[in-house]
Amino acid sequence: MRRLTIAGTAAALTAGGVAAVLLTGGLPAAEGSSTPTATGSTPAPTADITRQTLVDKESHDGTLGYGDTAALTTRLSGTVTYLPAAGATISRGGALYRLDNDPVLLLYGALPAYRNLAPGVEGADVLQFERNLWALGHRGFTVDDEYTSATASAVEDWQDDLGLPETGTIALGRIVYAAGPIRVAARSADPGAAVQPGAELLTTSATTRYATVELDVDDQRLAKKGAKVDVTLPDGKTVTGKITALEATVEEAENPGQEDTTTIAVTVGFDRTPEGLDDAAVEVQFVSAQRENVLTVPVDALLALAEGGYGLQLVDGSTTRVVAVRTGLFADGRVEVTGDGLAEGMKVGVPA
Numbered sequence: 001m002r003r004l005t006i007a008g009t010a011a012a013l014t015a016g017g018v019a020a021v022l023l024t025g026g027l028p029a030a031e032g033s034s035t036p037t038a039t040g041s042t043p044a045p046t047a048d049i050t051r052q053t054l055v056d057k058e059s060h061d062g063t064l065g066y067g068d069t070a071a072l073t074t075r076l077s078g079t080v081t082y083l084p085a086a087g088a089t090i091s092r093g094g095a096l097y098r099l100d101n102d103p104v105l106l107l108y109g110a111l112p113a114y115r116n117l118a119p120g121v122e123g124a125d126v127l128q129f130e131r132n133l134w135a136l137g138h139r140g141f142t143v144d145d146e147y148t149s150a151t152a153s154a155v156e157d158w159q160d161d162l163g164l165p166e167t168g169t170i171a172l173g174r175i176v177y178a179a180g181p182i183r184v185a186a187r188s189a190d191p192g193a194a195v196q197p198g199a200e201l202l203t204t205s206a207t208t209r210y211a212t213v214e215l216d217v218d219d220q221r222l223a224k225k226g227a228k229v230d231v232t233l234p235d236g237k238t239v240t241g242k243i244t245a246l247e248a249t250v251e252e253a254e255n256p257g258q259e260d261t262t263t264i265a266v267t268v269g270f271d272r273t274p275e276g277l278d279d280a281a282v283e284v285q286f287v288s289a290q291r292e293n294v295l296t297v298p299v300d301a302l303l304a305l306a307e308g309g310y311g312l313q314l315v316d317g318s319t320t321r322v323v324a325v326r327t328g329l330f331a332d333g334r335v336e337v338t339g340d341g342l343a344e345g346m347k348v349g350v351p352a
Contacts, residue, residue, distance in 0.1 A: 046315050047301055049337075051344040053292045056331035057230070057285040058222060062213035062268070064233070065279040066205035069185045072096065073200050074104065075173030080193045080201065084184045087278075089207050091181045093136050097201050102164060107132040109177040117170040121147040128177070129170065133158065173197075183207045211241060211268040213284045217248075222286035223266045230285040233274055241268040241284075289329055296334040301348045302327070312337065313349035320349065 078099035090096055095103035109128040115121070117129055127145040134143050138158045141150035152168030159166045164174075188200040195201070211231050215223060225243050232238045245267035250260050268284060303311045303322065311324045328336030 045350050046347040047298050047350050049342060049344055049346045049348060050296050050334075051293060052296055053290065054294055054296055054329050054331045054334060054336055055287055056289040056329055058219075058288040059232075059283050059285045060213050060215060060219070060222075062211045062231070062266075062282050062284040063279065064209055064211050064231070064274065064282045066183060066185065066207075066209055067212070069203040069205045071188070071200045072176070072202040072204055073198055074099065074195055075197050076104070077196045078102075078194070080189055080191050080195060083187050083189065083191060083201065086184055086186050088184045089181050090184065092132060096176055099195070103162060104173065105162075105175050106182065107175050107177050108135075108180060110179065112177055113172060113175050116172050117147055119147055119149055119152050119168070126151075129175070178204075181207050208269075209273050209278070210244070210270065211282055211284055213266040213268070215264040215266060217262040217264060220264045222288055223264055227287065229268055229287075231268060231270075231274075232283040232285070234280050234282070237274075239270060239272070239274055241270050243267070244269040289331070291329045291336050294328065294336045295338065295342055295344060297337055297348050298350055299330060299333055299335050301350045302335065303351070312339075312342075314341075315347040315349055 074097070076099050080097065080099060081101045082095065082098035082103075084090060084096070090106050092106060092108050094106050096106050097104055107129070109132065111125055111128050114125065117126060122145050124145060126147045127143070130141065130143045130147075130151060133141075133151070133154055136158065138154040141148060141154050155170065156166040156168045159168075182204040183206065185203040185205045188202055189195065223243055223246055225246055227243050229241050229243060230238050231241050243266055245265075247265045247267075248262060249265060250262050253260050266284075297312060301312055302325075303313060305311050305324065309324055310327055311322045313320050313322050323339055323341065325337040325339035325342065328338065330336075
């Protein structure tokens with residue numbers, strides 16, 4: 001897995017920074033001192049000391065897609081006369097496929113269909129079915145756990161609309177339940193195929209795209225549910241996402257004596273799903289550190305002092321002086337600095 005850290009490092013300081021200190025004609029006083037240590041001509045260019053929130057991000061490779069797929073098999077036999085196209089979204093009441101030109105329909109619910117429904121049947125599956133029937137606009141019955149003659153009458157109306165025989169009963173295999181709308185990932189059969197119960201006809205997935213990233217357990221500090229992340233798409237555009245789920249998985253070691261491998265699967269959702277992409281490689285930037293309301297300067301403004309540590313060349317008109325500073329967070333080409341006499345808006349020299 002490729003990693004990229006956006007943080008700058010002190011090692012990136014150039015020899016030119018050291019030279020800038022030596023050219024001032026002297027070395028600074030003790031660290032943090034605001035006492036002028038050298039004077040000279042105004043350097044060019046200069047940069048401002050700014051007060052801002054400094055954010056360090058760490059990038060990890062991820063994948064944009066619809067997640068895992070599930071196989072959809074039939075409980076019925078017949079000839080496949082219709083299958084939706086890959087990429088199609090099926091909602092409540094829609095046809096998942098047709099056998100002998102009769103539709104098998106999608107309804108919403110957590111309980112799988114497991115028996116025929118007819119007058120006299122009672123149970124949680126009846127309540128789930130009646131809620132769907134009501135939502136589809138077929139009324140005239142009480143939504144409860146009893147399949148009554150009134151339910152059967154509403155079912156006959158529904159069957160009439162669908163072009164099915166008006167039996168008032170629901171045969172096992174005529175309806176399929178899912179938590180919500182589903183997306184057709186691929187066809188597993190072709191129209192015209194003769195199928196038996198258990199045959200796979202479609203693979204399905206979630207209807208919205210999300211990004212997934214696998215982190216080593218040592219990087220789990222980066223992933224907090226609800227935290228915002230930036231996702232860079234293949235075209236270079238960056239969109240904001242939010243961590244919606246975390247799941248730890250353990251892969252057992254292949255050989256005795258080796259340690260098991262633990263990874264953290266991170267799921268990132270979007271308020272606005274990226275358009276025009278199905279499956280793609282992306283980069284996900286996690287916030288690894290953040291410092292609010294701190295003084296910052298460009299990393300290139302730091303001077304490596306002869307006695308150790310770092311300094312800045314403060315510029316006031318045509319006068320300059322070098323003061324020692326303490327560094328904090330490096331991020332996005334800037335560095336947090338503290339020291340006596342430093343203030344927002346001051347000018348600092350940036351060695352060429």
